Amino acid sequence: MQFIARASRSFDRKTRVLVSKLRPTIESAIPWWIVTWLVLSAWKVSGALGEGPSGSDVAYTVLPYLLIALAPVVALRLAESAFTDRSTAWTPRTRLARIGRWRDVAVETAREHRLFGPVGFLASLTIGMLLNVVLRSGEFLLAVPAIGTAAPDWARALFLSMAFETMAMNFLYMVCFVMALRAVPAFPRMLVATWIVDLAFQLRTATIVGSHEALPPDVAIALTGVLQGNVQKVCISIFIWLPYLLLSKRVNLTYRHRLAR
Numbered sequence: 001m002q003f004i005a006r007a008s009r010s011f012d013r014k015t016r017v018l019v020s021k022l023r024p025t026i027e028s029a030i031p032w033w034i035v036t037w038l039v040l041s042a043w044k045v046s047g048a049l050g051e052g053p054s055g056s057d058v059a060y061t062v063l064p065y066l067l068i069a070l071a072p073v074v075a076l077r078l079a080e081s082a083f084t085d086r087s088t089a090w091t092p093r094t095r096l097a098r099i100g101r102w103r104d105v106a107v108e109t110a111r112e113h114r115l116f117g118p119v120g121f122l123a124s125l126t127i128g129m130l131l132n133v134v135l136r137s138g139e140f141l142l143a144v145p146a147i148g149t150a151a152p153d154w155a156r157a158l159f160l161s162m163a164f165e166t167m168a169m170n171f172l173y174m175v176c177f178v179m180a181l182r183a184v185p186a187f188p189r190m191l192v193a194t195w196i197v198d199l200a201f202q203l204r205t206a207t208i209v210g211s212h213e214a215l216p217p218d219v220a221i222a223l224t225g226v227l228q229g230n231v232q233k234v235c236i237s238i239f240i241w242l243p244y245l246l247l248s249k250r251v252n253l254t255y256r257h258r259l260a261r
Contacts, residue, residue, distance in 0.1 A: 015123035022127070022181065026076070034069050037137065041065035045146045057149045064163035068140065071167045072133045072174040079178035091185040095256075099246050102258040110257040111183075115250045118180050122250050125241055126180040129191075133170045133177075140166040143226055154212035158223065161208050165201040172197060185255050188245045198234045202227050 045061050110116055118126045140162060147159035172194045179187040209215060209223050245251050252258050 012120050016117065016119040019118055019123050019126065019181070022130070026130075030073055030076075034073070037065070037069040037141075040141055041069070044141060060149050061146055064160065064167070065146075067167045068137055068163065068170060071170040075171040075174035076178060079175045080182075083179055083182050083184045092189060097188070097246050097252075097256065100252075101261040102252060102256070103261050104258045105253075107257055110253050113253055113259075115253045117183065117250075117254060120250060121244065122180070122248070122254070125244070126177060128237075129173045129177045129180065132173050136166055136169055136173075139226075143222075152214060154215045157208055157212065158205070161205050165205060169194075169198055169201065183254050185257070187255050188251065191245070192242070195234055195238055199231065202231050202234070 041062070045065065105113075144159060144162050145155075147155050149156070151159070176187065176191050176194055178184075179190055184190075205223075206227050209220055209227075249260055252260075
């Protein structure tokens with residue numbers, strides 16, 4: 001038991017140091033993220049535009065990639081402006097997480113407790129949301145071909161749908177990341193809402209796939225595999241992290257300001 005306790009304390013210390021370095025690391029990585037994404041996007045788009053493309057065709061194809069690159073950066077700036085450190089303005093009035101026996105504590109008491117903060121396993125969730133932005137963007141870049149205005153209707157519909165999905169989810173997961181990092185009380189609800197939106201986007205894209213009869217069978221099969229993979233990843237996240245969000249002593253102290261009785 002002593003070994004487990006020492007290992008737990010060591011893990012908490014290491015993740016606390018890691019989390020403290022996240023924000024400066026992200027700030028220095030933003031220019032590299034934008035430049036790298038734009039270079040890769042330019043390579044991707046160049047093959048779709050052909051020779052002598054019009055300005056509208058270039059804008060139609062390039063703009064989604066640009067918005068995907070900017071979405072997490074804009075979300076980071078807006079979320080940090082909205083969710084200031086030590087702010088209790090975003091505390092939900094109605095308690096939804098009622099599983100377990102808890103006693104409320106003052107905000108300052110919670111902040112001084114050793115369990116407070118996005119460290120330990122909670123740091124894994126926080127960093128995972130950040131990595132999800134990178135992975136989702138990479139999946140879009142690799143799996144979705146760049147489409148111009150001359151493409152068939154089904155191709156343009158799917159391209160815009162999946163581009164908007166990637167942009168929106170990058171934005172939402174980055175907002176969740178900031179909320180988790182700054183111990184905003186509404187974070188658990190925001191993350192659950194983001195999961196629901198993510199699943200809704202997959203359903204919406206699947207509806208678009210099914211509504212276009214001209215969609216080639218091989219494309220439909222490939223897209224179905226991508227959508228199923230996305231749904232599975234979200235469901236696995238819900239299966240792993242929802243019980244943790246409800247029952248974890250650290251989560252309840254950090255975001256709900258309550259301790260186990």
